[in-house]
Amino acid sequence: MAPAESEQHPRKALALAAHDASGRVTPIRISRRDTGDDDVAIQILYCGICHSDLHTIKNEWRNAIYPVIAGHEIAGLVTEVGKNVQKFSVGDKVGVGCMVNTCQSCESCNEGLENYCSKIIFTYNSRDRDGTVTCGGYSDMVVVNENFVIRFPDSMPLDKGAPLLCAGITVYTPMKYHGLNEPGKHIGVLGLGGLGHVAVKFAKAFGMRVTVISTSPDKKEEAMERLGADAFVVSSDANQMKSAMGTMHGIINTASASVSMYPYLGLLKPQGKMILLGLPEKPLQISAFALVGGGKTLAGSCMGSIRDTQEMIDFAAEHGLTADIELVGAEDVNWAMERLAKGEVRYRFVIDVGNTLVAA
Known part of the structure; x- marks a missing residue:
């Protein structure tokens, strides 16, 4: 399928946001940036709930920038690519993990260890280059530079594969x-x-x-x-x-x-x-x-590079390895967070974004 060029205007997205240290999330409308020349637009179908999401939305690390839209275990489908994008096409199964950009020029980045870049931009609750705050996968879509997108092998299910992008x-x-x-x-x-x-x-x-x-x-x-x-x-x-x-x-x-x-x-x-x-x-x-x-x-050890993440997801697919998950709807995220805080999950909650995060 031929790549589609950007419509050249920010698009609205539906998301779940925490507005204070109570950590409770509610639906919110946000703006996502244009699909730039080097970007990939992704329809989010699933997003894992990481314990760091809970820490962040409750401001337990004292770094929350409210409203916080968490989620860095993102899996979905490519809906649009910029004109310079070579790695992905519309319809591809893809994922996004803990980071969406780095300086791409420091020693760590040049050595393929961009997860240790001092200017790393995390997938959510991080200041992007334009000064905006990044919004994560508790949302129905996202736009990411192609260098920070992971290709999912055909045999890797999106729901059970999503947590592998962090865990x-x-x-x-x-x-x-x-x-x-x-x-x-x-x-x-x-x-x-x-x-x-x-x-x-x-x-x-x-x-x-x-x-x-x-x-x-x-x-x-x-x-x-x-x-x-x-x-x-x-x-x-x-x-x-x-x-x-x-x-x-x-x-x-x-x-x-x-x-x-x-x-x-x-x-x-x-x-x-x-x-x-x-x-x-x-x-x-x-x-x-x-x-x-x-x-x-x-x-x-902290996360991993994009190269290692792609290697990991390919290895997992080859060996039939996935996370053990409990799929929850967008309406049950607060309930899931309460259970996560008590350790009552075996072993990862995943939000069924595509089927349940819909406008009222």
């Missing part, structure tokens, strides 16, 4: 860059939530031995029988923790609780790596001896 790439990237994707290695996944459950799936797809580490004994059956983990350790059980000491090449730490790292670092082999993905509110409790004695590494 998936957030766990895939540290596995790749820290050598925790090698068959036969033993990896621990600390926390079995939105990130943790896809970490288990990716690790198994890489051919690794996987142990889930959790505070919740009731997650054992699900972790092992449904997600395919090889072992399960209850972190509050001293005997179980002792039996796993010194056995893991790495740990993907998705927990956001402010707890001592000492017992978890003890699970690592010498030269083992603990990769932090969660964002505890309080400073970490770390013993230098726990790191130095075994030559261990404590590192952080």
Whole structure:
């Protein structure tokens, strides 16, 4: 199908916005920019609900720019492309993750690590180059520079694939860059939530031995029988923790609780790596001896580049890997947020934007 050129006028879009720290969202009309020469316009069909959405709309990170239109796990169809666009055509299945632009000229950008650009523009609640505030995927459409759009393989469902654009790439990237994707290695996944459950799936797809580490004994059956983990350790059980000491090449730490790292670092082999993905509110409790004695590494990782995100979504499609989701209508987002705050989701809410976000 031939690309359509921009109609050269801003278009109105329907969205769900939070207007204050209550975090409750209500329908709102917003303006999206013209489809520029290098842009792709996307009809949003699905958008995942990330825990960072909840933090932002409730202003828990003290950075909310109200009204906040959250959502950075966006999946839909291309409806229009600019005249310079080469990568996409009208009708393509695509997605948008956590960022919609960077400076594209700094060292990080030149090395293909634009997720660490100091001038990154996030998909929502971020100042765009024209001074406007970016609006995310809790909306019926979006316009994005083609360099920040991800192509969905035909076999990847849009609803179950949408969360991979944040949760998936957030766990895939540290596995790749820290050598925790090698068959036969033993990896621990600390926390079995939105990130943790896809970490288990990716690790198994890489051919690794996987142990889930959790505070919740009731997650054992699900972790092992449904997600395919090889072992399960209850972190509050001293005997179980002792039996796993010194056995893991790495740990993907998705927990956001402010707890001592000492017992978890003890699970690592010498030269083992603990990769932090969660964002505890309080400073970490770390013993230098726990790191130095075994030559261990404590590192952080944030999202992933566009190149790695495309690689991740292709790998996931090849291995039939998707997120476990609960589909909700636009009218149920506030209810879903309440459940998310209580940890009552297995494991990602996804908004059925295309069928339920409609004008009254």
